[in-house]
Amino acid sequence: MVRLNGLTRYPSLEPDIQGRPWFRIGPRIRALTSEGGSGCGGRVAELCGEVSRSLRETGALLVKDPRCPAEDNDRFIDMMEKYFDSPSDFKLLHERPHLHYQEDAVIAISSTVNLTIKLVYPLVGVTPEGVEVPRSLVDEEMKEKLKAMPEKNRPSPPKGPDCKWRYMWRVGPRPLNTRFKELNAEPVIPEGFPEWKDTMDSWGYKMISAIEVVAEMAAIGFGLPKDAFTSLMKQGPHLLAPTGSDLRRYGQEGTVFAGYHYDLNFLTIHGRSRFPGLNIWLRNGQKVEVKVPVGCLLIQTGKEIEWLTGGDCIAGMHEVVVTSRTTDAIRQASEQNRSLWRVSSTLFAHIASDAVLKPLGHFAESPLANNYPALCAGEFVEKELAVINLKG
Ligand SMILES: [Fe+2]
Secondary structure, eight states: OEEETTEEEEEOSSOOSTTOEEEEOOHHHHHHHHTTSOSGGGHHHHHHHHHHHHHHHHSEEEEEOTTSOHHHHHHHHHHHHHHHTSOHHHHHTTOOGGGEEEEEEEEESSSSOEEEEEEEEEOSEEEOTTOOOOHHHHOHHHHHHHHTSOGGGOOOOOOSSOOOEEEEEEOSOOOSSOSOGGGGOOOOOOTTOTTHHHHHHHHHHHHHHHHHHHHHHHHHHTTSOTTTTHHHHTTOOOEEOOEEEEHHHHOSTTOEEEEEEOOSSSEEEEOOOSSOOEEEEOTTSOEEEOOOOTTOEEEEEOHHHHHHTTTSSOOOOEEEEOOHHHHHHHHHHHHTTOOOEEEEOEEEEOOOTTSEEOOOGGGGGSTTGGGSOOEEHHHHHHHHTTTSSSOO
């Protein structure tokens, strides 16, 4: 444990992201951050600098927020395991086909053959397995980059759409007037789950609170006003989007649950999953298996923070695959008669749809700023959805 005059950072109990510490964002750091980082003789600024450095260099950050206890994550995962374990016919009642975007996409198979596919983008409710398409499967530029990677850092090759279910639940207030109504669709509640709304909202709000502190600390660390990011997040289409992967059917090592991709939102946050399998790529291209300590939350950078920092902090690439650690966990769960659904408690925090995405403050002067022209966040999300099959 390293003490910075009353503020604490903790080395993890086990290796996590390149041996980096995780940060406890307790009441004291929250209070000092909300004062703008100038209090406590600049020591808050030092801690904020570490937060922004971790996001910049690894695309990820581990935090422990006492407002998001492990028991709450467990309650959420218990409910989602029960839901995903329901019969497919029941789960399919929660699809919302009329709340889809739909468009055709043309994929060049060769120089002479094009394949046209129908892309469908669910906005709320459930999405069955086999619908989300990893970007690495459709993005030609990304495919070329993958070929050039050294083998040890190369992502697991997806063979088709991701084999995971996803449930989408909007969290937080919606704007009354917006140009992007379709991004702000009403939530769907499955029958037989009286605790659904409370559990989803409570865990969702708690994780957003943790993201807000990290966003303030990161802003200070990047040399921006502390509310540079959080002011743009207000009334954003934040999405709690847990996934469910059936390890009884897809528990073989090498199976890809989420092919190599980046998230298009601002920051993504997850509680600890009961089954490991997340790999991330550091800025230097190194592939790292993430180990989230008990009670910690993992935060990852998305494309919107890349836009706002003019490419100083880039969207973190990641994948979820069945590894040998996953199969160990499967064996253990089977022995203990526990659920074999791998649930991720993912929340995508977004910039508000009507807010303008552009490099902020001194990032506007960066030589890379021209790569990030100003546009509404809602418009940006729609453009990204033309490449992948789903959001985030
Ligand atoms: Fe992702």
